[in-house]
């Protein structure tokens with residue numbers, strides 16, 4: 001099976017009764033292994049909600065979600081955590097690096113849950129840091145890095161456990177356009193190595209980096225095109 005993400009008639013409702021917000025309404029799409037997809041829409045359109053559901057951080061109110069072959073609706077929290085750890089690498093706008101750890105330690109962290117010993121974790125972390133041109137900053141702390149360097153370290157962390165899917169929510173949102181372009185080049189490289197990349201953004205120029213573009217508006221998919 002080559003479909004790594006399947007959403008079928010997925011709805012997400014936050015709150016209840018008169019306060020209810022329909023963040024996703026009857027959303028259906030699937031993503032195949034190795035695709036590079038952007039999910040684009042204005043603020044409040046449901047992008048992060050969609051990303052949280054794809055990333056097994058949240059479950060839908062209704063509908064079917066299958067991530068890397070697992071139905072998340074039926075899964076317990078610890079099973080979702082295992083799925084996230086094995087199959088998904090996350091990249092966020094604000095990096096989410098641990099400030100008390102060096103770049104190397106941050107990138108080694110996800111490998112701890114994969115049964116790697118310390119030496120193997122170190123070796124793999126150095127390898128992915130080299131791929132994002134961060135070999136000369138491995139002993140630095142996040143506070144000692146530029147925004148672009150922080151995001152490259154975060155991409156290395158996302159890639160460390162060789163996930164099936166890399167999910168990025170506004171990864172260039174805090175960067176100037178030049179640095180943002182460099183970071184987008186890294187995602188292109190990640191995708192070329194065979195990883196499925198899903199990029200969430202409100203920025204049309206960023207969305208155009210992906211070969212497949214899904215547009216969401218008010219919780220509804222309004223466009224899904226491949227170039």
Ligand SMILES: Nc1ncnc2c1ncn2[C@@H]1O[C@H](COP(=O)(O)OP(=O)(O)OP(=O)(O)O)[C@@H](O)[C@H]1O
Nearest residue numbers: 014015021023042043044045046047048049050202
């Ligand atoms: N935890 C929550 N509780 C209640 N409502 C929520 C919650 N999270 C999101 N929403 C609502 O769901 C809708 C979609 O939110 P979402 O965060 O998915 O939008 P977004 O497209 O990511 O926006 P942005 O570009 O601003 O990040 C919004 O109307 C929002 O107010």
Ligand SMILES: [Mg+2]
Nearest residue numbers: 047048049169
């Ligand atoms: Mg969002």
